[in-house]
Amino acid sequence: MYKRLVIIGGGGHGKVIADIALKSGYKDICFVDDNVGGDCMGYPIIGKSCNLEQLNNGETDFVIAIGDNQIRKRIAEQHKLNWVTLVHPSAQIAYGVQIGIGSVVMAGAVINPEAMIGQHCIINTCAVIEHDNQLGDYVHVSPNATLGGTVHVGSCTHIGIGATVRNNISIGENTVIGAGAVVVKEISGGGVYIGIPAHLKT
Ligand SMILES: CC(C)(COP(=O)(O)OP(=O)(O)OC[C@H]1O[C@@H](n2cnc3c(N)ncnc32)[C@H](O)[C@@H]1OP(=O)(O)O)[C@@H](O)C(=O)NCCC(=O)NCCS
Known part of the structure:
Protein backbone atom coordinates (compact mmCIF):
# COMPACT_ATOMS: atom_id res chain seq x y z
CA MET A 1 0.00 0.00 0.00
CA HIS A 79 13.93 17.39 9.28
CA LYS A 80 13.45 13.86 10.58
CA LEU A 81 10.97 12.52 8.02
CA ASN A 82 10.18 9.24 6.32
CA TRP A 83 12.60 9.73 3.42
CA VAL A 84 12.16 7.34 0.50
CA THR A 85 14.44 6.14 -2.30
CA LEU A 86 12.99 6.33 -5.81
CA VAL A 87 14.33 4.41 -8.82
CA HIS A 88 12.92 4.81 -12.33
CA PRO A 89 11.78 1.41 -13.68
CA SER A 90 14.10 1.74 -16.69
CA ALA A 91 17.22 2.19 -14.53
CA GLN A 92 19.51 -0.84 -14.37
CA ILE A 93 20.57 -1.65 -10.84
CA ALA A 94 23.04 -4.54 -10.70
CA TYR A 95 23.68 -7.19 -8.09
CA GLY A 96 25.03 -5.98 -4.78
CA VAL A 97 24.33 -2.29 -5.35
CA GLN A 98 23.42 -0.29 -2.25
CA ILE A 99 21.45 2.94 -2.56
CA GLY A 100 21.08 5.19 0.48
CA ILE A 101 17.75 6.45 1.73
CA GLY A 102 16.42 9.56 0.04
CA SER A 103 18.38 9.02 -3.18
CA VAL A 104 16.77 9.14 -6.61
CA VAL A 105 17.82 7.26 -9.75
CA MET A 106 16.51 8.62 -13.04
CA ALA A 107 15.51 6.97 -16.32
CA GLY A 108 18.17 4.98 -18.14
CA ALA A 109 20.80 5.21 -15.41
CA VAL A 110 23.05 2.17 -14.98
CA ILE A 111 24.58 1.28 -11.61
CA ASN A 112 26.86 -1.73 -11.86
CA PRO A 113 27.73 -4.42 -9.29
CA GLU A 114 28.62 -3.55 -5.74
CA ALA A 115 28.52 0.21 -6.23
CA MET A 116 27.52 2.05 -3.06
CA ILE A 117 25.47 5.22 -3.35
CA GLY A 118 25.08 7.45 -0.30
CA GLN A 119 21.96 9.13 1.08
CA HIS A 120 20.02 11.85 -0.77
CA CYS A 121 22.09 11.43 -3.94
CA ILE A 122 20.87 12.13 -7.47
CA ILE A 123 21.86 9.64 -10.16
CA ASN A 124 20.47 11.57 -13.08
CA THR A 125 19.17 10.51 -16.49
CA CYS A 126 21.40 7.96 -18.29
CA ALA A 127 24.29 8.40 -15.84
CA VAL A 128 26.63 5.41 -15.64
CA ILE A 129 28.03 4.40 -12.26
CA GLU A 130 30.40 1.52 -12.85
CA HIS A 131 31.19 -1.41 -10.56
CA ASP A 132 32.58 -0.82 -7.07
CA ASN A 133 32.02 2.95 -7.06
CA GLN A 134 31.57 4.59 -3.69
CA LEU A 135 29.57 7.80 -3.63
CA GLY A 136 29.16 9.79 -0.42
CA ASP A 137 25.94 11.45 0.71
CA TYR A 138 24.37 14.33 -1.27
CA VAL A 139 26.35 13.59 -4.45
CA HIS A 140 24.75 14.58 -7.78
CA VAL A 141 25.82 12.72 -10.93
CA SER A 142 24.30 14.68 -13.82
CA PRO A 143 22.71 13.32 -17.00
CA ASN A 144 25.01 11.25 -19.21
CA ALA A 145 27.96 11.51 -16.84
CA THR A 146 30.07 8.34 -16.63
CA LEU A 147 32.09 7.14 -13.66
CA GLY A 148 34.49 4.27 -14.52
CA GLY A 149 35.03 1.33 -12.19
CA THR A 150 36.09 1.86 -8.57
CA VAL A 151 35.65 5.62 -8.58
CA HIS A 152 35.20 7.28 -5.17
CA VAL A 153 33.26 10.54 -4.89
CA GLY A 154 33.13 12.56 -1.67
CA SER A 155 29.94 13.94 -0.18
CA CYS A 156 28.23 16.97 -1.77
CA THR A 157 30.28 16.71 -4.97
CA HIS A 158 28.56 17.50 -8.26
CA ILE A 159 29.61 15.64 -11.42
CA GLY A 160 28.45 17.82 -14.34
CA ILE A 161 26.42 16.83 -17.33
CA GLY A 162 28.30 14.56 -19.72
CA ALA A 163 31.46 14.48 -17.60
CA THR A 164 33.66 11.39 -17.51
CA VAL A 165 35.75 10.11 -14.62
CA ARG A 166 38.42 7.55 -15.42
CA ASN A 167 38.39 4.30 -13.46
CA ASN A 168 40.17 4.09 -10.06
CA ILE A 169 40.00 7.86 -9.46
CA SER A 170 39.03 9.55 -6.17
CA ILE A 171 37.33 12.94 -6.08
CA GLY A 172 36.99 14.65 -2.70
CA GLU A 173 34.05 16.37 -1.03
CA ASN A 174 32.35 19.60 -2.13
CA THR A 175 33.86 19.55 -5.62
CA VAL A 176 32.25 20.55 -8.91
CA ILE A 177 33.23 18.75 -12.10
CA GLY A 178 32.09 20.93 -15.00
CA ALA A 179 29.95 19.80 -17.87
CA GLY A 180 31.90 17.66 -20.35
CA ALA A 181 35.07 17.49 -18.26
CA VAL A 182 37.25 14.38 -18.29
CA VAL A 183 38.86 13.60 -14.94
CA VAL A 184 42.04 11.54 -15.26
CA LYS A 185 43.79 12.35 -11.97
CA GLU A 186 42.78 12.34 -8.33
CA ILE A 187 41.10 15.52 -7.06
CA SER A 188 41.53 16.02 -3.34
CA GLY A 189 38.40 18.11 -2.83
CA GLY A 190 36.94 21.56 -3.19
CA GLY A 191 37.02 23.78 -6.26
CA VAL A 192 35.58 23.66 -9.76
CA TYR A 193 37.31 21.54 -12.41
CA ILE A 194 36.68 21.88 -16.15
CA GLY A 195 38.04 20.72 -19.48
CA ILE A 196 39.92 17.76 -20.94
CA PRO A 197 41.87 16.73 -19.00
CA ALA A 198 40.05 18.37 -16.11
CA HIS A 199 41.92 21.23 -14.40
CA LEU A 200 41.07 23.70 -11.66
CA LYS A 201 38.96 26.57 -13.01
CA THR A 202 40.62 29.84 -12.09
C1 LIG B 1 31.79 24.58 -14.55
C2 LIG B 1 30.62 25.45 -14.17
C3 LIG B 1 30.16 25.11 -12.73
C4 LIG B 1 31.09 26.90 -14.21
O1 LIG B 1 30.04 27.75 -13.94
P1 LIG B 1 30.33 29.34 -13.82
O2 LIG B 1 31.34 29.56 -12.75
O3 LIG B 1 28.99 30.00 -13.68
O4 LIG B 1 31.03 29.65 -15.18
P2 LIG B 1 30.57 30.66 -16.35
O5 LIG B 1 29.36 30.12 -17.05
O6 LIG B 1 30.51 32.05 -15.78
O7 LIG B 1 31.79 30.58 -17.35
C5 LIG B 1 33.07 31.10 -17.02
C6 LIG B 1 34.07 30.64 -18.06
O8 LIG B 1 34.27 29.22 -17.91
C7 LIG B 1 33.93 28.54 -19.15
N1 LIG B 1 33.24 27.30 -18.78
C8 LIG B 1 32.15 27.20 -18.01
N2 LIG B 1 31.80 25.90 -17.87
C9 LIG B 1 32.70 25.19 -18.58
C10 LIG B 1 32.86 23.81 -18.82
N3 LIG B 1 32.03 22.91 -18.28
N4 LIG B 1 33.89 23.41 -19.59
C11 LIG B 1 34.74 24.32 -20.13
N5 LIG B 1 34.63 25.65 -19.94
C12 LIG B 1 33.63 26.08 -19.16
C13 LIG B 1 33.02 29.51 -19.89
O9 LIG B 1 33.06 29.26 -21.27
C14 LIG B 1 33.60 30.82 -19.50
O10 LIG B 1 34.75 31.04 -20.26
P3 LIG B 1 35.22 32.53 -20.73
O11 LIG B 1 35.51 33.27 -19.45
O12 LIG B 1 36.43 32.29 -21.56
O13 LIG B 1 34.06 33.11 -21.48
C15 LIG B 1 29.42 25.26 -15.10
O14 LIG B 1 29.59 25.86 -16.36
C16 LIG B 1 29.08 23.79 -15.32
O15 LIG B 1 29.64 23.10 -16.19
N6 LIG B 1 28.12 23.31 -14.50
C17 LIG B 1 27.58 21.98 -14.59
C18 LIG B 1 26.11 22.09 -14.99
C19 LIG B 1 25.43 20.76 -14.96
O16 LIG B 1 26.01 19.72 -15.10
N7 LIG B 1 24.15 20.79 -14.77
C20 LIG B 1 23.38 19.56 -14.67
C21 LIG B 1 21.98 19.88 -14.36
S1 LIG B 1 21.01 18.43 -14.31
Whole structure:
Protein backbone atom coordinates (compact mmCIF):
# COMPACT_ATOMS: atom_id res chain seq x y z
CA MET A 1 0.00 0.00 0.00
CA TYR A 2 1.55 3.31 -1.09
CA LYS A 3 1.28 6.36 1.12
CA ARG A 4 1.06 9.99 0.19
CA LEU A 5 4.31 11.36 -1.26
CA VAL A 6 5.45 14.91 -0.51
CA ILE A 7 8.08 16.13 -3.00
CA ILE A 8 10.17 19.02 -1.65
CA GLY A 9 10.92 21.32 -4.58
CA GLY A 10 8.38 22.14 -7.26
CA GLY A 11 10.74 22.88 -10.16
CA GLY A 12 11.84 20.84 -13.16
CA HIS A 13 13.69 18.28 -11.06
CA GLY A 14 10.50 17.86 -9.02
CA LYS A 15 8.59 17.02 -12.18
CA VAL A 16 11.09 14.28 -13.05
CA ILE A 17 10.77 12.84 -9.55
CA ALA A 18 6.95 13.00 -9.71
CA ASP A 19 7.09 11.00 -12.93
CA ILE A 20 9.22 8.32 -11.22
CA ALA A 21 6.83 8.30 -8.27
CA LEU A 22 3.83 7.79 -10.56
CA LYS A 23 5.60 4.93 -12.33
CA SER A 24 6.47 3.46 -8.90
CA GLY A 25 2.79 3.37 -7.90
CA TYR A 26 2.27 6.56 -5.89
CA LYS A 27 -1.14 8.08 -6.58
CA ASP A 28 -1.38 10.76 -3.91
CA ILE A 29 1.39 13.25 -4.73
CA CYS A 30 1.88 16.84 -3.61
CA PHE A 31 4.71 19.36 -3.43
CA VAL A 32 6.26 21.73 -0.92
CA ASP A 33 8.16 24.76 -2.22
CA ASP A 34 9.49 27.87 -0.45
CA ASN A 35 9.35 30.07 -3.55
CA VAL A 36 6.28 29.19 -5.61
CA GLY A 37 2.67 28.22 -4.98
CA GLY A 38 -0.06 26.86 -7.20
CA ASP A 39 0.75 23.49 -8.68
CA CYS A 40 3.50 21.48 -10.31
CA MET A 41 2.54 19.10 -13.10
CA GLY A 42 -1.06 19.39 -11.91
CA TYR A 43 -0.21 18.33 -8.34
CA PRO A 44 -0.79 20.93 -5.62
CA ILE A 45 1.99 22.85 -3.87
CA ILE A 46 0.58 22.63 -0.36
CA GLY A 47 3.08 24.58 1.71
CA LYS A 48 6.65 25.55 2.49
CA SER A 49 9.53 23.70 4.11
CA CYS A 50 8.58 25.24 7.49
CA ASN A 51 5.37 23.14 7.27
CA LEU A 52 7.15 19.81 6.84
CA GLU A 53 6.83 18.59 10.42
CA GLN A 54 3.05 19.21 10.33
CA LEU A 55 2.78 17.04 7.22
CA ASN A 56 4.68 14.19 8.90
CA ASN A 57 1.75 12.09 10.11
CA GLY A 58 3.26 8.62 9.73
CA GLU A 59 1.23 8.05 6.56
CA THR A 60 3.43 10.21 4.35
CA ASP A 61 6.70 9.63 2.48
CA PHE A 62 9.06 12.46 1.60
CA VAL A 63 11.73 13.05 -1.05
CA ILE A 64 13.86 16.12 -1.79
CA ALA A 65 13.77 17.35 -5.41
CA ILE A 66 16.42 20.07 -5.22
CA GLY A 67 19.55 19.79 -7.35
CA ASP A 68 21.74 21.95 -5.09
CA ASN A 69 23.66 19.47 -2.92
CA GLN A 70 24.10 21.84 0.03
CA ILE A 71 20.40 22.70 0.17
CA ARG A 72 19.46 19.01 -0.03
CA LYS A 73 21.86 18.33 2.83
CA ARG A 74 20.45 21.15 4.98
CA ILE A 75 16.85 20.00 4.51
CA ALA A 76 17.68 16.34 5.18
CA GLU A 77 19.59 17.20 8.34
CA GLN A 78 16.97 19.63 9.64
CA HIS A 79 13.93 17.39 9.28
CA LYS A 80 13.45 13.86 10.58
CA LEU A 81 10.97 12.52 8.02
CA ASN A 82 10.18 9.24 6.32
CA TRP A 83 12.60 9.73 3.42
CA VAL A 84 12.16 7.34 0.50
CA THR A 85 14.44 6.14 -2.30
CA LEU A 86 12.99 6.33 -5.81
CA VAL A 87 14.33 4.41 -8.82
CA HIS A 88 12.92 4.81 -12.33
CA PRO A 89 11.78 1.41 -13.68
CA SER A 90 14.10 1.74 -16.69
CA ALA A 91 17.22 2.19 -14.53
CA GLN A 92 19.51 -0.84 -14.37
CA ILE A 93 20.57 -1.65 -10.84
CA ALA A 94 23.04 -4.54 -10.70
CA TYR A 95 23.68 -7.19 -8.09
CA GLY A 96 25.03 -5.98 -4.78
CA VAL A 97 24.33 -2.29 -5.35
CA GLN A 98 23.42 -0.29 -2.25
CA ILE A 99 21.45 2.94 -2.56
CA GLY A 100 21.08 5.19 0.48
CA ILE A 101 17.75 6.45 1.73
CA GLY A 102 16.42 9.56 0.04
CA SER A 103 18.38 9.02 -3.18
CA VAL A 104 16.77 9.14 -6.61
CA VAL A 105 17.82 7.26 -9.75
CA MET A 106 16.51 8.62 -13.04
CA ALA A 107 15.51 6.97 -16.32
CA GLY A 108 18.17 4.98 -18.14
CA ALA A 109 20.80 5.21 -15.41
CA VAL A 110 23.05 2.17 -14.98
CA ILE A 111 24.58 1.28 -11.61
CA ASN A 112 26.86 -1.73 -11.86
CA PRO A 113 27.73 -4.42 -9.29
CA GLU A 114 28.62 -3.55 -5.74
CA ALA A 115 28.52 0.21 -6.23
CA MET A 116 27.52 2.05 -3.06
CA ILE A 117 25.47 5.22 -3.35
CA GLY A 118 25.08 7.45 -0.30
CA GLN A 119 21.96 9.13 1.08
CA HIS A 120 20.02 11.85 -0.77
CA CYS A 121 22.09 11.43 -3.94
CA ILE A 122 20.87 12.13 -7.47
CA ILE A 123 21.86 9.64 -10.16
CA ASN A 124 20.47 11.57 -13.08
CA THR A 125 19.17 10.51 -16.49
CA CYS A 126 21.40 7.96 -18.29
CA ALA A 127 24.29 8.40 -15.84
CA VAL A 128 26.63 5.41 -15.64
CA ILE A 129 28.03 4.40 -12.26
CA GLU A 130 30.40 1.52 -12.85
CA HIS A 131 31.19 -1.41 -10.56
CA ASP A 132 32.58 -0.82 -7.07
CA ASN A 133 32.02 2.95 -7.06
CA GLN A 134 31.57 4.59 -3.69
CA LEU A 135 29.57 7.80 -3.63
CA GLY A 136 29.16 9.79 -0.42
CA ASP A 137 25.94 11.45 0.71
CA TYR A 138 24.37 14.33 -1.27
CA VAL A 139 26.35 13.59 -4.45
CA HIS A 140 24.75 14.58 -7.78
CA VAL A 141 25.82 12.72 -10.93
CA SER A 142 24.30 14.68 -13.82
CA PRO A 143 22.71 13.32 -17.00
CA ASN A 144 25.01 11.25 -19.21
CA ALA A 145 27.96 11.51 -16.84
CA THR A 146 30.07 8.34 -16.63
CA LEU A 147 32.09 7.14 -13.66
CA GLY A 148 34.49 4.27 -14.52
CA GLY A 149 35.03 1.33 -12.19
CA THR A 150 36.09 1.86 -8.57
CA VAL A 151 35.65 5.62 -8.58
CA HIS A 152 35.20 7.28 -5.17
CA VAL A 153 33.26 10.54 -4.89
CA GLY A 154 33.13 12.56 -1.67
CA SER A 155 29.94 13.94 -0.18
CA CYS A 156 28.23 16.97 -1.77
CA THR A 157 30.28 16.71 -4.97
CA HIS A 158 28.56 17.50 -8.26
CA ILE A 159 29.61 15.64 -11.42
CA GLY A 160 28.45 17.82 -14.34
CA ILE A 161 26.42 16.83 -17.33
CA GLY A 162 28.30 14.56 -19.72
CA ALA A 163 31.46 14.48 -17.60
CA THR A 164 33.66 11.39 -17.51
CA VAL A 165 35.75 10.11 -14.62
CA ARG A 166 38.42 7.55 -15.42
CA ASN A 167 38.39 4.30 -13.46
CA ASN A 168 40.17 4.09 -10.06
CA ILE A 169 40.00 7.86 -9.46
CA SER A 170 39.03 9.55 -6.17
CA ILE A 171 37.33 12.94 -6.08
CA GLY A 172 36.99 14.65 -2.70
CA GLU A 173 34.05 16.37 -1.03
CA ASN A 174 32.35 19.60 -2.13
CA THR A 175 33.86 19.55 -5.62
CA VAL A 176 32.25 20.55 -8.91
CA ILE A 177 33.23 18.75 -12.10
CA GLY A 178 32.09 20.93 -15.00
CA ALA A 179 29.95 19.80 -17.87
CA GLY A 180 31.90 17.66 -20.35
CA ALA A 181 35.07 17.49 -18.26
CA VAL A 182 37.25 14.38 -18.29
CA VAL A 183 38.86 13.60 -14.94
CA VAL A 184 42.04 11.54 -15.26
CA LYS A 185 43.79 12.35 -11.97
CA GLU A 186 42.78 12.34 -8.33
CA ILE A 187 41.10 15.52 -7.06
CA SER A 188 41.53 16.02 -3.34
CA GLY A 189 38.40 18.11 -2.83
CA GLY A 190 36.94 21.56 -3.19
CA GLY A 191 37.02 23.78 -6.26
CA VAL A 192 35.58 23.66 -9.76
CA TYR A 193 37.31 21.54 -12.41
CA ILE A 194 36.68 21.88 -16.15
CA GLY A 195 38.04 20.72 -19.48
CA ILE A 196 39.92 17.76 -20.94
CA PRO A 197 41.87 16.73 -19.00
CA ALA A 198 40.05 18.37 -16.11
CA HIS A 199 41.92 21.23 -14.40
CA LEU A 200 41.07 23.70 -11.66
CA LYS A 201 38.96 26.57 -13.01
CA THR A 202 40.62 29.84 -12.09
C1 LIG B 1 31.79 24.58 -14.55
C2 LIG B 1 30.62 25.45 -14.17
C3 LIG B 1 30.16 25.11 -12.73
C4 LIG B 1 31.09 26.90 -14.21
O1 LIG B 1 30.04 27.75 -13.94
P1 LIG B 1 30.33 29.34 -13.82
O2 LIG B 1 31.34 29.56 -12.75
O3 LIG B 1 28.99 30.00 -13.68
O4 LIG B 1 31.03 29.65 -15.18
P2 LIG B 1 30.57 30.66 -16.35
O5 LIG B 1 29.36 30.12 -17.05
O6 LIG B 1 30.51 32.05 -15.78
O7 LIG B 1 31.79 30.58 -17.35
C5 LIG B 1 33.07 31.10 -17.02
C6 LIG B 1 34.07 30.64 -18.06
O8 LIG B 1 34.27 29.22 -17.91
C7 LIG B 1 33.93 28.54 -19.15
N1 LIG B 1 33.24 27.30 -18.78
C8 LIG B 1 32.15 27.20 -18.01
N2 LIG B 1 31.80 25.90 -17.87
C9 LIG B 1 32.70 25.19 -18.58
C10 LIG B 1 32.86 23.81 -18.82
N3 LIG B 1 32.03 22.91 -18.28
N4 LIG B 1 33.89 23.41 -19.59
C11 LIG B 1 34.74 24.32 -20.13
N5 LIG B 1 34.63 25.65 -19.94
C12 LIG B 1 33.63 26.08 -19.16
C13 LIG B 1 33.02 29.51 -19.89
O9 LIG B 1 33.06 29.26 -21.27
C14 LIG B 1 33.60 30.82 -19.50
O10 LIG B 1 34.75 31.04 -20.26
P3 LIG B 1 35.22 32.53 -20.73
O11 LIG B 1 35.51 33.27 -19.45
O12 LIG B 1 36.43 32.29 -21.56
O13 LIG B 1 34.06 33.11 -21.48
C15 LIG B 1 29.42 25.26 -15.10
O14 LIG B 1 29.59 25.86 -16.36
C16 LIG B 1 29.08 23.79 -15.32
O15 LIG B 1 29.64 23.10 -16.19
N6 LIG B 1 28.12 23.31 -14.50
C17 LIG B 1 27.58 21.98 -14.59
C18 LIG B 1 26.11 22.09 -14.99
C19 LIG B 1 25.43 20.76 -14.96
O16 LIG B 1 26.01 19.72 -15.10
N7 LIG B 1 24.15 20.79 -14.77
C20 LIG B 1 23.38 19.56 -14.67
C21 LIG B 1 21.98 19.88 -14.36
S1 LIG B 1 21.01 18.43 -14.31
